[in-house]
Amino acid sequence: MAGLASASWALPKAVSAATTAPHVLVIGGGFGGATVAKYLKLWGGNIDVTLIDRDASHYACILSNLVVTGALPMSRIQLGYTNLQTKRGVNFAQGEALSVDPVAREVTVKIGNDYFAYSYDKLVLAPGIEFINPAGNYNATLTPHAWKAGSQTLLLKNQLSAMTKGQTFVMTIPKSPYRCPPGPYERACSVADYLKRKKSGAKIIVLDANASIQAEPVNFGNAFSKTYKGVLTYIPNAAVVSVDSSAKSIVTSQGTFKSAVLNVIPNQRAGQIVTNAGLVNDPTGKWALVNPLSYASTIYPDIHILGDSQGTGQPKSGHMANSQAKVCANAIIRAFNGEAPDPSPVTSSACFSPITATTAAWLTASFQYDPATKAMKRVEASFAEAAQPTSDGMQQMFHWADNIFADSFG
Ligand SMILES: Cc1cc2nc3c(=O)[nH]c(=O)nc-3n(C[C@H](O)[C@H](O)[C@H](O)COP(=O)(O)OP(=O)(O)OC[C@H]3O[C@@H](n4cnc5c(N)ncnc54)[C@H](O)[C@@H]3O)c2cc1C
Incomplete structure (x- = not known):
């Protein structure tokens, strides 16, 4: 076997x-x-x-x-x-x-x-997915990924809520392709919003292994540079070299960072x-x-x-x-x-991302089988992102989630 x-x-x-x-x-x-x-x-x-x-x-x-x-x-x-x-x-x-x-x-x-x-x-x-653990003494209990939901989600929640004013939250974004293209940018916004409201003076540093924002670049770009100006620092091309989970410190191609909370989302495989x-x-x-x-x-x-x-x-x-x-x-x-x-299947994808406590943006795309290449090809007319985050988007997000939960598990 x-x-x-x-x-x-x-x-x-x-x-x-x-x-x-x-x-x-x-x-x-x-x-x-x-x-x-x-x-x-x-x-x-x-x-x-x-x-x-x-x-x-x-x-x-x-x-x-x-x-x-x-x-x-x-x-x-x-x-x-x-x-x-x-x-x-x-x-x-x-x-x-x-x-x-x-x-x-x-x-x-x-x-x-x-x-x-x-x-x-x-x-x-x-x-x-499975994770490709970074070099060093990486330990997901000390530096949670929260990229598989469950106990990891609670670990990160508890670490975030224990932060004091003026501390720093450092997170990494894995090399594409990874689970949920907009997900890490969504997390950056959710955490930045929380820090801004609840822990004044605290900051978030986002270390992206990719050269640029991988999904919804306009909405996330605006959120990073305007909504969370002074709270969030985005650093692209930051490949992880090693992680010291005990010291909550990380070495990347863009420098070494030490933080109160280190949210390492490792690279991924099947x-x-x-x-x-x-x-x-x-x-x-x-x-x-x-x-x-x-x-x-x-x-x-x-x-x-x-x-x-x-x-x-x-x-x-x-x-x-x-x-x-x-x-x-x-x-x-x-x-x-x-x-x-x-012979001609169609698939689709949708992701909703909270940008602030009251607004969300969305991204959608459909794919169609292409007999010439024997591959799924994106239908360009279906590819769209929200013009801007809105409170309606937040309500639609909860309706959409309820529907996908019920359609899968109901
Ligand atoms: C923060 C975040 C936000 C996201 N937001 C969205 C969104 O807005 N929209 C969206 O569409 N997607 C979103 N995603 C992505 C989505 O969660 C994943 O793409 C999706 O769960 C993949 O489904 P799956 O069935 O492949 O794997 P999973 O849903 O992870 O299911 C895998 C299951 O297999 C089980 N399992 C694994 N190995 C074994 C084994 N050897 N034996 C027994 N059981 C096993 C696991 O326990 C698990 O229950 C988000 C992801 C994250 C992290």
Whole structure:
């Protein structure tokens, strides 16, 4: 088995579907995995679907910057699996997927202290991202990323609220591509707004590994240079050299910084199970190449990879993971019926970003399959960003989040 140190493990107990219906196993119950599980049941009829996540419920990264600043409680971003089980008929198990055997079509899953071999006809991997830890003595408990929501979100929230007036918050922005292109700039604005209102004299330094703002450059550029003038310093081309989490100090290509709070968001790659399964095969060695008609791996066609782990070049967002999951569910159902996938799928992405405590901006884009390049191509007419942050945008953000939460987990 790929990635399995079999000598150290007890023989896994076999778990097969109880019916003769085709069986789909989904690893990762975030926006991609929850949505594909739901729509396989909704559209597919007689398909047995099992969803596995390491956690009992999912904490959405969407809106999580507002939890960091204390504007929203953690419960606002907690999404359970009960609806998928009771309303949709999805089987759910809490466990850690460790390895994939693509020949035997089995996934080894650790549940409690036991190991189970889950068989599948089709496997969907939607594990999100993994971090590429910086050099030094980087420790995410001391210098939280809060780029996977949950306990990390609370760590950063507590560190931010413990800051005293006049202290500095330093954050890093990873090299593209990373989860949620506008997300780090949104965090910078949310933190700057908080510091301005609650900790006068405190400052934020934003160290961007990229040469420029990666999304919504006008809205974020205006926020950085005007709204948060004197509070926020933006430094591009700041590649991280090393991190000393104990000292809360960071060495970058633009200098060394020491701070009260150090929010290191490391560079990113596909979720570990994708690596363990031997499916990371894009030229950068970080993401999994798939056929965008079905999200089937270009290595093993019965394994589908979607959401942040795939390498089609589409943005890594929850909205996009939800959109890809529907294309994937449709293609799997067609495959069970002996049919080819839809030849011209369309996907879309939307991100809403709070800019101040009362205003938000947004960014949207759709993508269409291009038969000439066999790739998803951005539809230029669909690519837009808010003219400016508004209070209406803030209300739309909450409606949009409620809709994407319900469509994925409801
Ligand atoms: C601050 C912030 C703001 C954001 N704002 C937006 C926004 O406005 N709009 C938007 O569309 N997106 C937004 N995003 C991005 C969005 O959260 C991600 O792109 C999205 O969650 C990706 O979905 P996914 O299904 O690929 O991964 P995830 O949603 O991360 O789900 C992965 C799941 O897999 C599980 N898992 C991983 N490995 C294993 C394993 N081996 N065994 C068992 N379970 C496993 C994890 O526990 C997790 O539940 C934001 C992100 C951040 C950080």
